[in-house]
Amino acid sequence: MSTDTPAQSEPNEAVTTAPDDDAALSDEALIAAAPDVLANSIGDYFRAWGTRIRNGESGALPIIVGLIAIIIFFQIEQSSFLTAGNLVNLLVQAATYIMFGAAELFALLLSEIDLSVGFTGAVGAWVIAELIAAPVGLPWWVAIIGGLLATGFFGFLQGSLITRLGLPSFVVTLGGSLAMEGVMLELANVDKTAVGGVININTNSPIYKLVSTNMSTTLAWIVLVVGLALFAALTLSRARKRRAQGLTTPPLGITILTIAVTAVGGVVLVLICNANRGNLTPLRGVPWVVPFVVFVLLLWSWMLGRTRLGRYIYAIGANPEAARRAGINVARVRTIGFMLCSMTAGLAGLIYESRLGNMSVDFDGGTQVLFAVAAGVIGGASLFGGRGKPLHALLGGIVIAAVFNGLGLMGVSAAVTDIATAIVLIAAVTLDALVRRRSATLS
Amino acid sequence: MTRNDNSMSISDGRSPAGTPAPGSGPLLELRGLSKSFGPVRALTAVDLEVPPGQVTALVGDNGAGKSSLIKTVSGLWSPDGGEIVWEGQAVKLHNPKDAEALGITTIYQDLALCDNLDIVQNMFLGHEALRHHMLDEPTMEIAARQTLTDLSVTTVRSIRQPVASLSGGQRQSVAVAKAVMSQAKLVIMDEPTAALGVAQTTMVLGLIKRLSGRGIAVMLISHNMNDVFEVADRIAVLYLGRLVSSGPATNYDRQSVVEWMTSGASGRAVGTGTAA
Numbered sequence: 001m002s003t004d005t006p007a008q009s010e011p012n013e014a015v016t017t018a019p020d021d022d023a024a025l026s027d028e029a030l031i032a033a034a035p036d037v038l039a040n041s042i043g044d045y046f047r048a049w050g051t052r053i054r055n056g057e058s059g060a061l062p063i064i065v066g067l068i069a070i071i072i073f074f075q076i077e078q079s080s081f082l083t084a085g086n087l088v089n090l091l092v093q094a095a096t097y098i099m100f101g102a103a104e105l106f107a108l109l110l111s112e113i114d115l116s117v118g119f120t121g122a123v124g125a126w127v128i129a130e131l132i133a134a135p136v137g138l139p140w141w142v143a144i145i146g147g148l149l150a151t152g153f154f155g156f157l158q159g160s161l162i163t164r165l166g167l168p169s170f171v172v173t174l175g176g177s178l179a180m181e182g183v184m185l186e187l188a189n190v191d192k193t194a195v196g197g198v199i200n201i202n203t204n205s206p207i208y209k210l211v212s213t214n215m216s217t218t219l220a221w222i223v224l225v226v227g228l229a230l231f232a233a234l235t236l237s238r239a240r241k242r243r244a245q246g247l248t249t250p251p252l253g254i255t256i257l258t259i260a261v262t263a264v265g266g267v268v269l270v271l272i273c274n275a276n277r278g279n280l281t282p283l284r285g286v287p288w289v290v291p292f293v294v295f296v297l298l299l300w301s302w303m304l305g306r307t308r309l310g311r312y313i314y315a316i317g318a319n320p321e322a323a324r325r326a327g328i329n330v331a332r333v334r335t336i337g338f339m340l341c342s343m344t345a346g347l348a349g350l351i352y353e354s355r356l357g358n359m360s361v362d363f364d365g366g367t368q369v370l371f372a373v374a375a376g377v378i379g380g381a382s383l384f385g386g387r388g389k390p391l392h393a394l395l396g397g398i399v400i401a402a403v404f405n406g407l408g409l410m411g412v413s414a415a416v417t418d419i420a421t422a423i424v425l426i427a428a429v430t431l432d433a434l435v436r437r438r439s440a441t442l443s
Numbered sequence: 444m445t446r447n448d449n450s451m452s453i454s455d456g457r458s459p460a461g462t463p464a465p466g467s468g469p470l471l472e473l474r475g476l477s478k479s480f481g482p483v484r485a486l487t488a489v490d491l492e493v494p495p496g497q498v499t500a501l502v503g504d505n506g507a508g509k510s511s512l513i514k515t516v517s518g519l520w521s522p523d524g525g526e527i528v529w530e531g532q533a534v535k536l537h538n539p540k541d542a543e544a545l546g547i548t549t550i551y552q553d554l555a556l557c558d559n560l561d562i563v564q565n566m567f568l569g570h571e572a573l574r575h576h577m578l579d580e581p582t583m584e585i586a587a588r589q590t591l592t593d594l595s596v597t598t599v600r601s602i603r604q605p606v607a608s609l610s611g612g613q614r615q616s617v618a619v620a621k622a623v624m625s626q627a628k629l630v631i632m633d634e635p636t637a638a639l640g641v642a643q644t645t646m647v648l649g650l651i652k653r654l655s656g657r658g659i660a661v662m663l664i665s666h667n668m669n670d671v672f673e674v675a676d677r678i679a680v681l682y683l684g685r686l687v688s689s690g691p692a693t694n695y696d697r698q699s700v701v702e703w704m705t706s707g708a709s710g711r712a713v714g715t716g717t718a719a
Contacts, residue, residue, distance in 0.1 A: 307576070311564065315568055318560065327570075328569050386559040
């Protein structure tokens with residue numbers, strides 16, 4: 001297609017309010033709008049990213065730079081930060097934040113907010129814990145299904161109130177959060193074995209072992225190699241097929257680079273986890289929670305990227321009116337979005353209780369909600385709907401865990417930790433806002 | 444892929460101005476269409492014929508009833524009186540889906556595009572092609588590219604670029620291509636050039652001509668007389684909810700149209716349009 005076209009990126013306003021847009025932008029600026037599809041070569045691609053960064057539209061890049069800065073800072077302050085033992089610990093801490101962030105992502109993508117994810121997760125965790133404990137004693141997987149049904153049903157209730165009655169999600173989920181806290185307290189109340197509002201997870205249960213046991217070092221390598229081979233084969237064959245059909249395909253170099261970066265990340269992760277981190281007895285291996293989180297994120301990425309439901313979630317987040325006119329059942333998709341949000345929160349609750357080995361009414365659902373939103377926004381998802389991927393929750397969750405972990409190592413007080421976390425969160429939101437303003441004034 | 448076999452008309456240009464193709468009745472006919480809101484009469488006994496393959500410009504001052512008319516024809520409002528005749532059959536439109544099922548697509552000024560989705564995704568929104576329950580991107584991309592090529596929309600750099608990165612005219616083109624994909628027989632366009640500059644306007648007007656060249660009827664709502672006389676085969680003037688004049692565009696000139704629009708009458712000799 002022709003490359004000497006007058007075109008420019010516009011702010012996200014209706015076309016009626018857009019200024020006269022005959023002025024042509026340079027080719028460079030146009031490619032920057034969507035480097036993945038507009039770049040003709042890998043050189044173009046990197047130049048486009050340079051432009052994007054100068055324009056303040058850099059996606060996940062600032063967060064990666066920020067993460068590196070955080071890591072360097074803590075490593076200088078506390079040399080034990082970059083040890084295998086601490087990094088694995090950090091990963092496990094991050095798992096909860098990542099999963100809560102992935103839950104909140106569904107609400108954010110729909111341009112809504114779910115303030116109940118924290119206590120919804122807690123109720124999910126309580127339900128699972130009650131179902132595997134005496135006197136119920138169900139198998140672990142039935143218990144997880146039970147937890148997902150409970151949280152999914154609650155998400156359905158909230159989603160229905162929001163979509164059918166047109167209530168603001170802010171208010172419904174704020175009330176929902178309180179209701180879920182009540183349900184949690186009541187569950188603890190009814191269960192006489194939950195002494196002091198704490199229910200212990202049987203250490204023999206896979207629910208407990210999810211976080212506290214590891215894959216064997218060999219298995220980790222096998223899973224990694226097979227996973228990477230599958231990923232590479234699928235990506236490359238897809239690119240080849242598309243190229244053969246004459247479809248838009250990113251430059252081959254980009255595809256290979258993506259695979260290479262994923263491979264390096266995976267190898268580093270397995271190397272760290274497989275290093276001995278035990279003090280007296282050897283302790284090595286990837287905690288099972290890591291593949292669990294990766295699996296859920298991949299599942300949601302597939303759903304959002306490759307299915308109609310996912311496409312509709314993005315469409316509704318950007319322009320619900322357009323979605324409605326396209327014949328999409330907007331209320332249904334949004335309700336499903338809230339259900340997926342609540343169910344993913346239930347999985348976050350599962351990781352939480354597995355890490356602690358028990359579930360307690362002391363669970364701080366309010367703070368968890370904050371971190372859930374923060375994980376998404378810090379990672380690069382937009383608060384304004386339609387933009388974000390599960391990958392963003394992953395990055396955001398790791399940043400939050402790194403801040404907590406590093407400050408914990410430094411032995412600072414809870415007060416300082418809270419304030420520092422708040423600063424990171426507000427810095428991320430500020431960045432989001434600045435990026436939007438910058439890109440709005442530029443075009 | 445059968446969505447894109449819209450090769451009903453091969454004529455390389457437009458149909459001769461003002462004359463429907465011989466032997467075919469109007470695509471859409473409004474007979475005595477009325478719509479009131481309490482004491483406010485938005486439309487009063489409007490009679491209008493929209494022939495296939497032609498551009499009918501609907502003009503009128505603010506409050507003349509243009510919006511009421513297109514909202515009724517696109518199924519958003521049901522009329523209080525009169526009937527809508529589509530391809531010779533009286534039809535009842537209860538909602539926009541009914542209209543779309545018949546082949547009436549309305550492109551509002553806001554275009555109803557999702558900025559975060561790319562051109563292909565927008566063109567297929569709500570009608571995605573599936574393969575093994577997953578989105579069939581290759582099929583959609585090929586069909587979308589074909590439609591854009593047919594409409595001579597070649598200025599976009601990649602059909603995989605997000606709509607947010609398109610110019611106003613290009614966005615309008617995507618909205619039109621979306622209508623063509625949905626097998627529309629009548630495309631209603633509400634002020635398509637209102638926000639556009641000169642070059643972009645030319646592009647959109649060219650697109651309208653190509654649409655009618657493909658045998659698709661276009662109902663164009665516009666304030667801009669340049670645009671109207673550039674593309675319209677027929678002109679219909681609304682004044683205070685009544686259709687005061689309609690006929691082939693050659694029967695009008697700028698001044699007579701403006702007179703019809705502003706006073707509901709014209710003393711000029713050019714207009715032989717039928718008074719309603």
